[in-house]
Amino acid sequence: MHVSFNIGSDLEAAVSGAAQAAGLEPGAFSPELRAADPRHGDFQANGVLGYAKARKLNPRAVADQVVAALPASLREHFEVGIAGPGFINFRLKPATLLAWLCTYDSAEHLKSGAAALYHGQRYVVDFSSPNTAKQLHVGHIRGMVIGEAICRLLAFCGAEVIRDNHIGDWGTQFGKLIWGYKHLRNDAALAADPLEELERIYKAADAAAKADPAVLDAVRAELVLLQSGNPENRALWDRINTLSAGAFTSIYRQLGIHFDHQLGESFYNDKVPQVYTELTAAGLAVESQGALVVFHPEHPRFKTQPFIIRKSDGAANYASTDLATMLYRTEHFRADAIAVLTDARQSDHFEQLWLTTQKWFAHTGRRLPRFEHVSFGSILGEDGKAIKTRSGDPIKLQALLAEAEERAFALVTEKSPELPEAERRDIANAVGVGAVRYADLAQNRSSDYIFSWEKILAFEGNTAPYLLYAVTRIHSIFRKAGLDPAAAMAGATPPETPEELALARKLVGFATVLNLTTAQLRPHFLCTYLYELAGEFSTFYVANKVIVDDAPVKARRLLLCARTLLVLETGLQLLGLRTLTRM
RNA sequence: GCGGUGGUAGCUCAGCCGGAUAGAGCAACGGUUUUCUAAACCGUCGGUCGUGGGUUCGAGUCCCGCCCACCGCGCCA
Incomplete structure (x- = not known):
């Protein structure tokens, strides 16, 4: 089954085509495809509401026409429904989710999927x-x-x-x-x-x-x-x-x-x-x-x-x-x-x-x-005033990074005293520098940023340590199972449990967030996405044991773990963070 | 005065071209570990989205007025 990298943009084109085939005024209809609330589906097309209203038509009837004109092949990938005043909802089928996960199986493949965005520029x-x-x-x-x-x-x-x-x-x-x-x-x-x-x-x-x-x-x-x-x-x-x-x-x-x-x-x-x-x-x-x-x-x-x-x-x-x-x-x-x-x-x-x-x-x-x-x-500064070069004592970057690393080292030592010191130093470097970096990236760049050690080194919520920790948990699963996360995952069945489905859907959303992030040159969109992905993974992780006896279940959960790891590591590296296998 | 950026839960912030019951983290309270890393997970509590109008089937999101904060406006970069 062929599945494109950015499923949303393909879907948008399909809905446009269907509208035209259904006889809607060319150029007057825009699908207005949006990411949907998971309760309703993966995508929703809102375009018929405005279109029908402007022409005093029944929006549900227009939605019916558009849906009826959708190509049959599209229904292999989505469950389609009409809800409320005329929303068209699309929910990805588990088999399509699986196909996407099997297709985009390496950083190279993700990259070649994304490359269409700015190719030649x-x-x-x-x-x-x-x-x-x-x-x-x-x-x-x-x-x-x-x-x-x-x-x-x-x-x-x-x-x-x-x-x-x-x-x-x-x-x-x-x-x-x-x-x-x-x-x-x-x-x-x-x-x-x-x-x-x-x-x-x-x-x-x-x-x-x-x-x-x-x-x-x-x-x-x-x-x-x-x-x-x-x-x-x-x-x-x-x-x-x-x-x-x-x-x-x-x-x-x-x-x-x-x-x-x-x-x-x-x-x-x-x-x-x-x-x-x-x-x-x-x-x-x-x-x-x-x-x-x-x-x-x-x-x-x-x-x-x-x-x-x-x-x-x-x-x-x-x-x-x-x-x-x-x-x-x-x-x-x-x-x-x-x-x-x-x-x-x-x-x-x-x-x-x-x-x-x-x-x-x-x-x-x-x-x-x-x-x-x-x-x-x-x-x-904490006083809400801009830190300036010539007044007060601005924190030197060298000192800032050294202190971040030092504080991270104390935390690693507290949490993982069994690790050798050299490794704890290395972890402290990735966590400390990553935390400072991530704090700058995670907030919308257009607003001012209040610098505080507490905030930069917070190890809860949308922070580098949380994301790096999610990465290490996944590595740990593969380590315990004696498997290579980059190896091919054979025998996986489509996601089934609510947590598997939610995680798989989030993974497919990587394409959309790359689009959004580069269009506006705002890295915080990617940060928010990775944080949500790590959250979905944690929820999945506690609710669905990966290493189980049932071979197909084990295979599909390992596949989800491998792809979560791939997207998290790829995303974090795009943000400039170094990831770890243990912490 | 003109312009820019912001004002969303007690605090720090998300909320993408207008869409369905406005979301996280912290703080507070309660729960989860014989099971892959508990730096985790689950739940409870918490919001007149600065304010007043307007447009719209629908506004935190768009338009206008006002208030508040920060920033910029002739030889710095």
């Missing part, structure tokens, strides 16, 4: 993008974690993903850093802990510039010198970047994050003049108060709120380099889509950037890629 994903000479702190982690998950998800769904770390290695902060380096540096401290000292220098220079306009001018002058190629400043710049790159790399390695490119702002330095020239020629950029700016007359705010692409002192800023970056990603990488991850406070900037790019490319006859600013809320 090239995505440039810009994430992490820290500023040089500032240590990574808790405020940086969200973009890193969400960005990595998005890259993995898009690649799994067939896209060609180009990961680019757009490092802030050319901004105004270098004026402060270089001025501070020349005037405020402590050589002993720099030798002992370069990044710490550079950060201190930066903060001190920033404070001095705020306090004294003369310092501010000097800082700007250093930046102009750097950007015009002054050898001394250039050498300092180089040194500062080298020092910080090492620190970033170590964190990226810990988190399993990698990039294909690290084209920082400096890379675009020589590409900025073209932006000025073309935007001016297009009549988009104008001089205002000594700066080169772009206004958008059709926009209620951006008709007066300028997009400053060259500062009055002649220096470039991030608008300049971001425009050059859009061009480079379009022309050099031939991106079909560009996704940039930053916190939501930069929304205005990216809206202006995108408006400007559209007009610019239209004017110069360039192909326009899709663009998405993947924004996310700020990380807040």
Whole structure:
């Protein structure tokens, strides 16, 4: 029996076809296929309600017509019913559930099923993008974690993903850093802990510039010198970047994050003049108060709120380099889509950037890629205020991860003292880092996130430990039975008990959730799904003993276990979590 | 002032293009282990979905007004 990966989208097409065959107005009817409440079925089509209402028809009669026109083959897979005012309900037959489970039996097969979604599309994903000479702190982690998950998800769904770390290695902060380096540096401290000292220098220079306009001018002058190629400043710049790159790399390695490119702002330095020239020629950029700016007359705010692409002192800023970056990603990488991850406070900037790019490319006859600013809320302290780099004591990422691991180690030791210490350390790493990561992913990215140890390390509910535990329980079953979960499962019969059926249905829903998650680039949809899947598994696990004497029952339960394991591990890996076999 | 994001159970959050009796976790209370990992499972309790209108057969979801919180709005990124 052939069964497609995304059963829902096939069903939707079938209902559309049936409506047409039944003589409903072409183009006027949409199936409105939804995942249904399990009490009613697996899918429901609501489209006839609106259609019938608009034409003063009896909705149940219309539903009857549509159902009667469904292809006979569809009834091999679904039980079809009409309920209430005209809902059409579809319930997957156990044999179809079994067929799906037998077909999608490996990560490769799941991937090839999902690949239709973004096949042939090239995505440039810009994430992490820290500023040089500032240590990574808790405020940086969200973009890193969400960005990595998005890259993995898009690649799994067939896209060609180009990961680019757009490092802030050319901004105004270098004026402060270089001025501070020349005037405020402590050589002993720099030798002992370069990044710490550079950060201190930066903060001190920033404070001095705020306090004294003369310092501010000097800082700007250093930046102009750097950007015009002054050898001394250039050498300092180089040194500062080298020092910080090492620190970033170590964190990226810990988190399993990698990039294909690290084209920082400096890379675009020589590409900025073209932006000025073309935007001016297009009549988009104008001089205002000594700066080169772009206004958008059709926009209620951006008709007066300028997009400053060259500062009055002649220096470039991030608008300049971001425009050059859009061009480079379009022309050099031939991106079909560009996704940039930053916190939501930069929304205005990216809206202006995108408006400007559209007009610019239209004017110069360039192909326009899709663009998405993947924004996310700020990380807040327990007091509900944003954690900022220059105020208070933001938690360093290095320290955060170390503490998470330490706390996880204490818990593992408490729960599983019999395991050797080396293994407990390894488990603590996966659980601790995974918990921090998962906490950032599980919440809708558009809302702010209140950081608290209690929440990040909570081991109940929708958390990494709960999911990792479900994975280890499944491994344990196979270990006890002396079986390989990846081996073929012969002799399985279709799911029968309520728990088996609920679990099988949830597994089939993996296709839909991949669709939803990538369409909106919101990993929390996948998190919610995996949490629900793990819940269905736990319910199944306590109610249905797997290793039983009845061979067909044992085979089908082992099959369900194997597929749950496959989907959980695949899903968690897409989110960037490392899974375990014991904990 | 303009704009963005949010306001759902005591707390932290889900709720996808409008659909059938609004869901989890924590907290509180009660139960489950001679049986594959109890970091688990099951049950009870708990909600005028900020507020007032509107559209609709149907609104937590869409539209308008208002209230509250946070964020952004000319040379930081």
